[in-house]
Amino acid sequence: MGVTVEPQAFAVVEFDAATIARVAADVAAHAGLPPALPIRIVVDEQSMLSQARLRSVDPIVIEASSGAFEDRSRPRRLSQANVADPLARLLQRVADRRSSAFALAPAEEYLTPQEAAAWDVSCLGRAGSPFEARHRYDFSICCGFGPAAQEAFDVLWHSAVIDWAGIAALALVPTRGAAG
Numbered sequence: 001m002g003v004t005v006e007p008q009a010f011a012v013v014e015f016d017a018a019t020i021a022r023v024a025a026d027v028a029a030h031a032g033l034p035p036a037l038p039i040r041i042v043v044d045e046q047s048m049l050s051q052a053r054l055r056s057v058d059p060i061v062i063e064a065s066s067g068a069f070e071d072r073s074r075p076r077r078l079s080q081a082n083v084a085d086p087l088a089r090l091l092q093r094v095a096d097r098r099s100s101a102f103a104l105a106p107a108e109e110y111l112t113p114q115e116a117a118a119w120d121v122s123c124l125g126r127a128g129s130p131f132e133a134r135h136r137y138d139f140s141i142c143c144g145f146g147p148a149a150q151e152a153f154d155v156l157w158h159s160a161v162i163d164w165a166g167i168a169a170l171a172l173v174p175t176r177g178a179a180g
Contacts, residue, residue: 005021006043020069041087062090104164112171
């Protein structure tokens with residue numbers, strides 16, 4: 001079945017559903033997901049917020065505000081890099097959840113902010129995101145700006161292979177570093 005994008009035609013923003021679907025298929029392949037796996041991406045073109053979330057893992061449903069896919073220097077226009085980045089984070093997380101190494105990971109709604117931030121960094125690092133500085137800042141807002149948090153970020157970003165226990169442990173490092 002592959003990737004479907006809703007809406008098929010955009011009225012408020014200058015996006016192309018076929019481009020979003022193509023980028024999503026490339027990202028899913030990089031994450032190791034089967035090409036025929038159904039992926040549904042629902043874009044809220046009325047919202048300029050920069051948010052994307054995994055609504056469901058089975059079936060895969062991703063909800064995104066149009067601001068998440070927008071070219072920040074050209075309002076209302078699509079940026080393929082800004083499509084790939086949040087989709088890489090979410091589709092890598094789906095791939096992780098399909099692995100026995102992540103069997104003990106809590107459901108999305110039960111992740112602590114620190115666990116979610118650490119998992120995001122791991123997914124984006126493995127996906128080769130070009131926005132390391134942006135994601136380091138996001139991680140630091142959640143987990144701290146101190147040396148322990150920065151070391152945790154570096155390990156998460158550069159680890160090609162990691163399991164849930166590793167991510168969960170690194171999510172706690174900045175907290176332990178601040179207390180100790």
